[in-house]
Amino acid sequence: MTKVYKPFDIVISGGGIAGCALALALHNNTQYRIAVIEPHVPRWDNKHPSFDARVIALADESWKILKALGIELPSLNSSPIKKICVSDRRHFGQTVLDAETMGKSCFGKVVHLSELGRNLHEQLENTEIEYLMGSAIEEVSRERDCINIQTSGHSLICRLLVLAEGARSPTRTQLGMISSQENYQQSAVIANIETQLSHNGRAFERFSQHGPIALLPLPQTNREKNGRQMSLVWCVDEEKVPIIMAYSPTEFSSHLQTLFGDKLGCFKLLSEPEHYPLSIQIAKDNVSHRVVCIANTAQTLHPIAGQGFNLGLRDIRDLCETVRQQTDLGSYKQIRAYQKLRESDRNQTIALTDGLVRVFSNHNVPLTPLRSMGLSFLNFSGTAKTAFAEFSMGQR
Numbered sequence: 301m302t303k304v305y306k307p308f309d310i311v312i313s314g315g316g317i318a319g320c321a322l323a324l325a326l327h328n329n330t331q332y333r334i335a336v337i338e339p340h341v342p343r344w345d346n347k348h349p350s351f352d353a354r355v356i357a358l359a360d361e362s363w364k365i366l367k368a369l370g371i372e373l374p375s376l377n378s379s380p381i382k383k384i385c386v387s388d389r390r391h392f393g394q395t396v397l398d399a400e401t402m403g404k405s406c407f408g409k410v411v412h413l414s415e416l417g418r419n420l421h422e423q424l425e426n427t428e429i430e431y432l433m434g435s436a437i438e439e440v441s442r443e444r445d446c447i448n449i450q451t452s453g454h455s456l457i458c459r460l461l462v463l464a465e466g467a468r469s470p471t472r473t474q475l476g477m478i479s480s481q482e483n484y485q486q487s488a489v490i491a492n493i494e495t496q497l498s499h500n501g502r503a504f505e506r507f508s509q510h511g512p513i514a515l516l517p518l519p520q521t522n523r524e525k526n527g528r529q530m531s532l533v534w535c536v537d538e539e540k541v542p543i544i545m546a547y548s549p550t551e552f553s554s555h556l557q558t559l560f561g562d563k564l565g566c567f568k569l570l571s572e573p574e575h576y577p578l579s580i581q582i583a584k585d586n587v588s589h590r591v592v593c594i595a596n597t598a599q600t601l602h603p604i605a606g607q608g609f610n611l612g613l614r615d616i617r618d619l620c621e622t623v624r625q626q627t628d629l630g631s632y633k634q635i636r637a638y639q640k641l642r643e644s645d646r647n648q649t650i651a652l653t654d655g656l657v658r659v660f661s662n663h664n665v666p667l668t669p670l671r672s673m674g675l676s677f678l679n680f681s682g683t684a685k686t687a688f689a690e691f692s693m694g695q696r
């Protein structure tokens with residue numbers, strides 16, 4: 301039987317990391333009546349489509365945004381990034397960004413996505429937000445002043461619908477919102493590894509002919525307090541994925557070691573590797589009548605620069621601010637104001653990330669010395685270094 305609800309102000313479709321963060325931000329900063337629609341039941345064993353085995357770096361600016369939105373995460377385990385070491389295998393270019401010399405304690409902090417999700421969910425449970433799990437939108441019809449939503453078991457009306465359904469977003473397609481997609485023909489292989497030497501708060505980005513390798517310092521646990529566990533993101537050409545996934549743990553560590561070198565001593569694989577196909581997906585219009593797309597539904601980026609959720613959080617901040625300041629919720633004027641507010645940051649972050657992919661995951665030989673020169677330039681030019689550091693810290 302269909303349950304009919306009293307009208308909501310805002311319905312968020314997608315209760316993943318972005319949907320949950322937006323729901324909390326709106327709850328903390330507005331009086332709106334909110335519902336979240338999510339097909340999956342929350343779980344913390346890395347098997348949820350949003351709260352999975354990924355480990356992400358949240359830029360310094362993102363922590364400030366979360367705090368300003370009233371989302372405190374006191375029990376979330378995190379690991380600060382104090383230095384970023386960027387190098388190109390077999391070439392002279394390399395650079396080290398040091399937060400301390402830039403007057404910062406760190407560039408950002410690394411968290412387990414599933415732990416972040418659990419923390420957000422615990423907060424959601426203590427609010428009056430209606431979290432409708434196990435359901436997804438089946439039909440949407442838009443009127444001048446409202447939207448009617450039909451899910452498998454619920455009938456809802458709202459003034460603004462926010463889509464946070466991730467990259468594929470069926471509702472975005474159903475509403476005819478065009479999105480462009482380009483497959484990078486690459487996948488990100490992720491795993492946790494143990495290093496012989498302590499990372500000392502360093503993150504590494506190493507460019508090799510087999511794709512970029514990023515290592516992030518993992519939060520310490522009660523069992524491991526020596527700072528020797530790191531999260532790996534290894535971007536490889538699609539055809540290499542089955543080969544890498546078939547490696548034994550020893551083969552995996554030894555191939556990685558050959559590409560990365562011995563800066564951190566010997567590697568040991570700690571978790572079962574997982575892989576994610578990589579593409580860039582951009583919603584041509586991130587708004588439509590009474591509808592706004594945020595985070596991965598608005599833009600899905602390559603993880604090379606770790607900008608995806610950081611950019612999504614800025615969508616959340618600006619949407620929250622727009623609906624707080626303007627009274628006519630979901631009106632053309634309001635959603636257009638949001639779109640304009642997001643335009644420049646969105647375009648710049650997409651262009652910079654895509655540019656990095658094209659230069660640094662390219663096997664094109666003429667580009668290799670260029671990127672070595674680029675890295676050396678970064679090392680010696682204070683301005684370029686600051687600009688790169690600001691990009692990493694999520695400052696816009």
Ligand SMILES: Cc1cc2nc3c(=O)[nH]c(=O)nc-3n(C[C@H](O)[C@H](O)[C@H](O)COP(=O)(O)OP(=O)(O)OC[C@H]3O[C@@H](n4cnc5c(N)ncnc54)[C@H](O)[C@@H]3O)c2cc1C
Pocket residue numbers: 313314315316317318319337338339340349350351354355356357358435436437464465466467469470471488490533576594595596597603605606607608609610611612
């Ligand atoms: C390997 C890798 C490393 C990354 N590293 C970083 C990093 O260091 N820093 C960073 O900022 N970002 C990083 N990212 C990007 C970041 O993980 C994503 O931007 C972020 O997780 C996207 O969250 P989301 O909530 O928008 O989408 P998703 O996590 O995809 O969530 C979508 C939610 O919508 C639900 N859903 C699906 N269909 C429907 C439907 N029809 N109706 C309702 N709900 C639906 C899903 O069940 C899910 O809960 C990385 C990504 C990858 C792949």
